[in-house]
Amino acid sequence: MDLIGTWTLEAFEMVAGDGTVTRPFGDHPIGRIMYGADGTMAAMLGAPDRGPFGARAGDATDAQWADAARRFVAYAGTWIRDGDQVHHDVAVALIPDWIGTTMHRTIGERDGRLTLTVEPRTPGGRSQRLVWARLG
Numbered sequence: 001m002d003l004i005g006t007w008t009l010e011a012f013e014m015v016a017g018d019g020t021v022t023r024p025f026g027d028h029p030i031g032r033i034m035y036g037a038d039g040t041m042a043a044m045l046g047a048p049d050r051g052p053f054g055a056r057a058g059d060a061t062d063a064q065w066a067d068a069a070r071r072f073v074a075y076a077g078t079w080i081r082d083g084d085q086v087h088h089d090v091a092v093a094l095i096p097d098w099i100g101t102t103m104h105r106t107i108g109e110r111d112g113r114l115t116l117t118v119e120p121r122t123p124g125g126r127s128q129r130l131v132w133a134r135l136g
Contacts, residue, residue, distance in 0.1 A: 001109050003035040007132035009045050017124035033132055041079040041088055046072035
């Protein structure tokens with residue numbers, strides 16, 4: 001499957017070691033991931049029901065900012081494919097700890113959709129599965 005292009009998020013699932021699936025951003029998450037032919041990439045995803053600030057962003061409370069950030073993920077950098085793996089080298093991110101790291105994803109396909117799986121960090125831990133549909 002060719003990754004180059006823009007994809008829209010259809011599902012973001014956490015899969016526990018016992019197979020239990022949860023959807024932390026709900027049944028209809030929002031998001032885009034973009035893979036450029038030049039090796040750049042960007043990903044943004046979140047819950048669709050994050051509350052509006054109701055004011056200018058600069059006037060939002062710390063609690064409003066915390067809630068907005070808690071249910072949103074954003075990062076960008078470069079990417080390289082290696083077989084069924086894609087590696088994202090993070091240059092900028094909402095979560096500062098990610099900057100300068102490499103994120104590894106396993107590439108799959110489900111009903112013509114791109115799946116990216118984040119494998120568990122520990123045996124029996126939870127994995128993350130993201131399902132993307134190509135835009136356009």
